[in-house]
Amino acid sequence: MRMLRPCVLASCVALFGATEAQAVLGAHADTVQADQVRFQGVRASRVLPQMTAHEISLPDGSTVKEYVNASGLVFAVAWRTRLKPDLANLLGSTVSVAAAGDPRGAGVAGSKAPRLVRQANLVVHQGGRMNAFAGLAYVPNLVPEGFDADSLR
Amino acid sequence: MPTACARPGLLLAALWVLFVCVGCGGGSSSVTTYSGGLIPATTVSLDMPTGANTTEVIVDGGPASFSFGAMNTPYVTVTVCAPNSSSCVTIDHVFLDTGSYGLRVLKSRVSSLSLPALTLAADAQRQTPAGTAVECYPFVLGGVWGPLARADVHMAGETATAIPIQLIDDTGSGQLAVPADCIAAAGGPSSSGQSPIFDSAASLQANGILGIGMMGFDCGLTCSTGNYAGFHIQYYVCPDQVTANCQAAAIASDQQTQNPVVHFVPDDGNPQPDNNGTIISLPALPTLGAGVARGRLVFGIGTRGNNQIAPGATMLRVDANPASPAYLYFTTTIGTTSYPYSYIDSGSNAYFFNDASIRQSCSSSAGGQSGGWYCPSGTVAVLRRASLSDAFGNTASVDISIANADLLFSGSSSAFANLGGSLGQTWQSFAWGLSFFFGRSVYTSIWGQALSTNGPWNAF
Numbered sequence: 068m069r070m071l072r073p074c075v076l077a078s079c080v081a082l083f084g085a086t087e088a089q090a091v092l093g094a095h096a097d098t099v100q101a102d103q104v105r106f107q108g109v110r111a112s113r114v115l116p117q118m119t120a121h122e123i124s125l126p127d128g129s130t131v132k133e134y135v136n137a138s139g140l141v142f143a144v145a146w147r148t149r150l151k152p153d154l155a156n157l158l159g160s161t162v163s164v165a166a167a168g169d170p171r172g173a174g175v176a177g178s179k180a181p182r183l184v185r186q187a188n189l190v191v192h193q194g195g196r197m198n199a200f201a202g203l204a205y206v207p208n209l210v211p212e213g214f215d216a217d218s219l220r
Numbered sequence: 221m222p223t224a225c226a227r228p229g230l231l232l233a234a235l236w237v238l239f240v241c242v243g244c245g246g247g248s249s250s251v252t253t254y255s256g257g258l259i260p261a262t263t264v265s266l267d268m269p270t271g272a273n274t275t276e277v278i279v280d281g282g283p284a285s286f287s288f289g290a291m292n293t294p295y296v297t298v299t300v301c302a303p304n305s306s307s308c309v310t311i312d313h314v315f316l317d318t319g320s321y322g323l324r325v326l327k328s329r330v331s332s333l334s335l336p337a338l339t340l341a342a343d344a345q346r347q348t349p350a351g352t353a354v355e356c357y358p359f360v361l362g363g364v365w366g367p368l369a370r371a372d373v374h375m376a377g378e379t380a381t382a383i384p385i386q387l388i389d390d391t392g393s394g395q396l397a398v399p400a401d402c403i404a405a406a407g408g409p410s411s412s413g414q415s416p417i418f419d420s421a422a423s424l425q426a427n428g429i430l431g432i433g434m435m436g437f438d439c440g441l442t443c444s445t446g447n448y449a450g451f452h453i454q455y456y457v458c459p460d461q462v463t464a465n466c467q468a469a470a471i472a473s474d475q476q477t478q479n480p481v482v483h484f485v486p487d488d489g490n491p492q493p494d495n496n497g498t499i500i501s502l503p504a505l506p507t508l509g510a511g512v513a514r515g516r517l518v519f520g521i522g523t524r525g526n527n528q529i530a531p532g533a534t535m536l537r538v539d540a541n542p543a544s545p546a547y548l549y550f551t552t553t554i555g556t557t558s559y560p561y562s563y564i565d566s567g568s569n570a571y572f573f574n575d576a577s578i579r580q581s582c583s584s585s586a587g588g589q590s591g592g593w594y595c596p597s598g599t600v601a602v603l604r605r606a607s608l609s610d611a612f613g614n615t616a617s618v619d620i621s622i623a624n625a626d627l628l629f630s631g632s633s634s635a636f637a638n639l640g641g642s643l644g645q646t647w648q649s650f651a652w653g654l655s656f657f658f659g660r661s662v663y664t665s666i667w668g669q670a671l672s673t674n675g676p677w678n679a680f
Binding site for chain 1: 292293407448454545572651
């Protein structure tokens with residue numbers, strides 16, 4: 068599996084220096100609203116002990132959840148969707164490329180297996196089956212202390 | 221391409237001895253060991269059931285043009301014809317996938333046919349032009365791109381007439397360039413800059429994909445409305461051969477790429493159409509696999525004498541609520557570990573589940589897949605007892621064996637009942653891939669079709 072490149076300056080800026088137009092990992096909670104508009108979904112928010120969970124529900128049953136830490140930053144995004152979400156928008160432009168492993172040599176039979184990329188500054192799960200794609204991405208150093216981000220759905 | 225794909229022709233290690241561990245806790249119950257010897261590649265065949273609604277499934281090294289050898293990849297032969305004509309081609313090594321929906325064949329394989337393009341009318345409200353429907357169909361990683369056409373599809377004694385199929389672009393010149401959004405949907409370029417789009421028999425390891433999963437068509441509401449906001453575009457309408465002129469398309473469910481099975485009409489006039497599901501029956505395998513495994517694909521469930529649900533079969537219904545997190549999944553439990561996102565899929569080439577207690581440090585990217593296989597140390601295979609369950613109280617106990625992938629791939633075998641891996645997922649999914657299918661008959665119902673118990677479910 069291809070690993071993420073180290074977080075050099077340019078990609079760090081792209082990852083954490085969010086634009087106003089979209090919520091990406093590390094961006095301010097205000098940008099969750101932008102995602103709700105972009106997905107044209109309904110949002111429900113829950114305040115939990117260490118975080119706020121925003122769930123965006125779509126007419127076809129798909130859901131996108133964004134988790135905001137006590138500092139008001141989006142530290143995790145989880146999705147369960149019919150189609151594959153545009154990760155460049157959802158996570159940040161560098162992530163969609165970096166999150167991918169290398170399918171060549173595996174053929175289509177190997178292309179459907181779930182994938183995980185785990186780096187110091189980013190974890191991305193991708194998997195699921197056709198019409199029920201699933202994924203989770205989070206920034207470890209933004210995760211509330213003591214919380215197991217891998218348990219998020 | 222890794223050298224691990226080279227095939228020595230003879231396989232080391234023939235004699236396996238099974239020790240049953242009495243009183244083991246936690247659901248894992250025994251070990252298997254093997255010692256040296258040389259055996260040639262074997263062919264293992266199951267030739268039942270027969271009948272006009274059955275055809276052969278073969279698990280081998282893949283199409284001739286793919287020289288590295290596919291692993292645990294099932295294939296069937298499909299005949300594709302121009303609608304209502306005798307102008308046909310027969311295509312071997314079409315990947316048999318119960319995890320996707322629709323027939324997709326390399327465009328070059330049907331170049332001798334005049335298949336009519338599937339065209340969409342101009343849409344004044346959406347301001348989209350008239351043109352050909354072109355699809356980007358992404359898997360977890362990798363994807364295919366190409367136009368839709370109508371074709372007659374023949375398998376066994378079954379015919380689907382003038383259904384939409386996808387023609388996977390593989391001809392290079394004169395075809396639409398793949399949109400950037402489709403490349404992104406398929407996971408983006410590789411580290412070496414290669415496209416993630418399967419655009420040849422070699423990259424696909426097949427001449428096409430036959431998706432006979434639980435749905436009748438391959439997208440649904442989002443594609444019907446054409447509102448892909450936040451997602452990658454699946455269907456485009458392209459007025460010409462310029463990708464920049466393609467626009468996101470609204471395409472009705474019956475024009476989307478169709479699961480051929482729901483359209484099958486039996487040539488022999490069987491009173492009931494064999495259009496509600498399938499059964500895949502594959503032979504049990506030797507411990508070190510087989511060079512070639514041959515089994516059967518049966519169309520229909522309970523529609524004629526040879527496809528009744530076996531009395532002892534377990535039915536597992538997948539979650540049918542689209543708003544549920546576990547939509548299309550059932551639950552697997554091993555010991556105290558739960559995998560609530562479990563599914564059965566002939567198109568995944570192993571058991572894929574995370575079990576940190578199974579050694580994973582294989583010596584190479586064996587099998588051409590970029591890591592992730594399980595390699596229990598030395599000659600000891602790991603056994604696990606899994607409980608599969610659904611929300612309706614149906615349960616089944618299944619014992620699985622995970623052997624050392626380095627050893628499995630060191631010989632000339634292509635089919636393995638004990639191949640497993642984990643590409644690092646820790647999030648409770650269990651893909652019951654082709655390893656599970658050997659020595660079983662696996663039923664896949666199609667949602668919305670007439671069945672004694674409504675789908676979607678699997679049985680085995």
